[in-house]
Amino acid sequence: MPTKVNRQWCLASRPVGLIEPSNFTWNEVPIPTPGDGELLIRNIYLSLDPASWGWMQKWISYVPALAIGDVMHGITLGVVEQSRHAKFHPGDLVYGMLGWQEFAVTNGKGLMKLPKRTSIPLPAYVSVFGLTGLTAYFGLLDIGKPKVGETLVVSAAAGAVGSIVGQIGKVKGCHVVGTAGTDEKCQWLTEELGFDAAINYKTESLHDSLSTHCPNGIDIYFENVGGALFETVLTLINLRARIVLCGLISQYKANGLGPSLASIIVNRARIEGFIASDYFHRAEEAIIDLQKWITEGHIQYKVDIIEGLENAHTAIGKLFDGSNKGKLMVKVSEEPL
Amino acid sequence: MPTKVNRQWCLASRPVGLIEPSNFTWNEVPIPTPGDGELLIRNIYLSLDPASWGWMQKWISYVPALAIGDVMHGITLGVVEQSRHAKFHPGDLVYGMLGWQEFAVTNGKGLMKLPKRTSIPLPAYVSVFGLTGLTAYFGLLDIGKPKVGETLVVSAAAGAVGSIVGQIGKVKGCHVVGTAGTDEKCQWLTEELGFDAAINYKTESLHDSLSTHCPNGIDIYFENVGGALFETVLTLINLRARIVLCGLISQYKANGLGPSLASIIVNRARIEGFIASDYFHRAEEAIIDLQKWITEGHIQYKVDIIEGLENAHTAIGKLFDGSNKGKLMVKVSEEPL
Structure with missing residues (x-):
């Protein structure tokens, strides 16, 4: 049952390595009242x-950076308790970035309204139909672009x-x-979820096992982990091959992920290798442009x-x-006259 | 003047760190004779x-891997001396992967015929109109996709x-x-080539100088170097941002590049960061598919x-x-009845 106060976890300090309980501070404040155009959500x-790890950092950019003392960022599923907003009504179920707290007041921006209650249990909306499912779906399909018969490797495969x-x-x-990381998880992947193979990275040789289970090489790698596996x-x-850089969770444990590869994620940047000889059939267009630019x-x-x-x-x-x-070039013999 | 023998440099050993003269062995063999459908090139x-460094490795895949004793791979500009091939005639200038040798016999596959001699000096075809120019052109334009006003950073900028x-x-x-790597090179970049700024990575703080000269951040990075700059x-x-992974020359110096990031180049692979919230406006299509797949x-x-x-x-x-x-989720309060 909800309490009469709004209970919150706020940012006490930014994690350097792993997130620690001491990074948070407990706070109790009055339940806020929605103003005009706002709504109160429980x-x-x-x-x-x-992603919480990144949200606690100063350099994060795709969500508002938290100051020390701010309510911790978190995605929640909640129910509208009071509304002074035309589009939301008490009892509506909503999904959004409402923070680590029992109650939130919002103007509704960025809030998703869930469909009227069906047989689907609510936690599914925080899981397979929430950020988790969308991450898997668009990351794999839009970035990974899987094709029939290709080999997909997924790290942290037993994760959400x-x-x-x-x-x-x-x-x-x-x-x-x-x-x-455990045989039990590996068993779940192959026996219940239909994975073709699962590798216990703690007990198996990564290279040997991946070579064995990916006899045709790797076409898509969905990266949640970083480090040696990568x-x-x-x-x-x-x-x-397409590498979907989704997370680098193993890197958070050391001395912080640092902004380097995390920056690739945060900025949706792309690293792409290339070989100029792939373009030799289009050499003429290059030479025409280059010649023009030299002349000019x-x-x-x-x-x-x-x-x-x-x-x-x-x-x-x-x-x-x-x-x-x-x-640099070597002159091997004389130019023709 | 060409000699009566075919002089060649062959692979003696594979470089571990830098390429050393001892990786090559000198060889003198008779000048080969073209068979039917073949031509002799000087x-x-x-x-x-x-790229030579990679061509000397066993694991290379986009050019035929060399065995010890093979003529070293190299791109040359040559002149047709004899031809038993319908498309090539003595005197034709050609460009192709004909190796570190004075004479080569080939069936013409992959060989480019140069335009009839113009005022353009021949070395230009091994430079700005050769692999060098094509690498710069397609790497920047096709992978980097520069737009007016964006900031482009180029490593090894005084290189070819x-x-x-x-x-x-x-x-x-x-x-x-x-x-x-030298003030002289930096001066050449800014004073003669029109670069907006050049940084001497040996004497300047990379972070401070890049921050100063890229006040609007970096949109495109053309990577030839690897390491700390990356x-x-x-x-x-x-x-x-777009990062064009073209080369990683600084990495060759240590204990070999290893197949890891080189693999990104060799396989024209792509690493791309992403944030699921970019796709929230397309959440419905994901949820429809996911729901179907769960039901099935x-x-x-x-x-x-x-x-x-x-x-x-x-x-x-x-x-x-x-x-x-x-x-993982926290149940904060009770579900509505």
């Missing part, structure tokens, strides 16, 4: 997500997101391999020509010690 | 490229590829910042419900120690 379920990712992978006809997967990816004075280029094939084996060292200036 | 310019990348960036209206750039990228038995989900908001601050630790099973 939270029912508070979702706890790995990973378990949905793997199952969607099976729906899409992939060969699905998950990693988890490195190992990279040695086994196929041409034009926009582009200069330098060449660094080493005389004699017999010097090639020492000349190549200049590429790596920073001593060459311009495109 | 190489004029041999391009030396950082980097200097073209930066100048194309200027053509496209970007604010262009390059890094290089890490620093990641702390300054903007939303939906393809997808199961688990929830791990912690009772009481007062336990949230300890419960969240379960996300990081692997002890929770299913979507």
Whole structure:
């Protein structure tokens, strides 16, 4: 039963390594009153997500950064208790970023209204139909772009997101391999969720097991973990593999994730390898543009020509010690007259 | 003048760190004779490229892996001396992967024929109109997708590829910042090539200088180097930044690049961060599919419900120690009747 006060967890300090209980401070304040255009929500379920770690950092940018003392960010499912907002009515079930607290007043921005109660239990909306399910669904389908017969590897596969990712992978006809930290979890993945294989990363050799269970290489990697697994997967990816960088939970344990790879997630950035020879069939368009830009004075280029094939084996060292200036090449023989 | 023998550099051993002269062995063999459908080429310019390091490795996949004793891979510009191939004639200038040798016989596959001689000096075809220019052009334009007013950072900017990348960036209206290893190179970038700024990574603080010269953050990073610069750039990228992973030359110096990030290049793989909330406006399509898949038995989900908001601050630790099973959430208050 709800209390007469609004009970809250507020940010006491920012985690450096793992999130600790001491990062939070308990607070009791009066239940707020909605103003015009606002509504009062009683939270029912508070979702706890790995993203919380980022939400507690100063540098986070896709949610408002928290100051020390602010109510901790969290996604909740709640019920409207009072409304002075045209679109919401008491009894409506809503889903949104309403924080680690029992009651919240909001203007309704960013709030999702749930469908009228069906047979679906409410926790499903905080799980498979909430952030968890959407993360799995769009991460795999939009970023991973699975195709029938491809091999999908999912890290933290027994986790909330990973378990949905793997199952969607099976729906899409992939060969699905998950990693988890106990034999019991691995068994659940293969025997109940239909994963083709599961690897206990604590007891098995990652490289050997991944090689065995991914005989055709890895086409899609859904990354929740980071660290050694990521490195190992990279040695086994196929041409034009897609790596969905969703989380890096193992990295939070050390001395903080640091903003480096986290920045890739937060900024929805993309890292993409490429090989120029893939574009040779389109060389003409490049050469036409380059020639135009050179003629117009926009582009200069330098060449660094080493005389004699017999010097090639020492000349190549200049590429790596920073001593060459311009495109390094060896003159092997004379130009035609 | 060409000799009567075919002089070659062959692979003696694979580099572990930097390429060393001892990785090559000199070889003299008879000049080969073209068979039916083949042609004999005399190489004029041999391009030396950082990619050579990868071409010497066993695990390379986008060019035929070399065995010890094979003629070293290299791109050359040459002239056709004899032809028994319908499409090529003596005197034709050609460009292709003809190796570190004076003469090569080939069936013409993958060989590009150059336009009839113009005023353009031949080395340009091994430079700005060769692999170097194509790498810069397609890497920046197709992967980097520069837009007017965006900030482009180029590493190894005084290098053959980097200097073209930066100048194309200027053509496209970007604010262009390059890094290089000497003040002289930096001066060349800003005073002659029109870069907006250049940073001497050996004498300046990378973070301070990049922050100063990229006041609006970094939208595109053209990566030739790897290592500390990459890490620093990641702390300054903007939303939906594009990182063109072209080379990782600094990594070759340590104990070999290892197949990890090199694998991203070799496989033209993509790493992309994402945030599920970007897709909330498309939540309905996900929920419809997920619901269908649950009904059909393809997808199961688990929830791990912690009772009481007062336990949230300890419960969240379960996300990081692997002890929770299913979507972790806190039950804050009672469901409506």
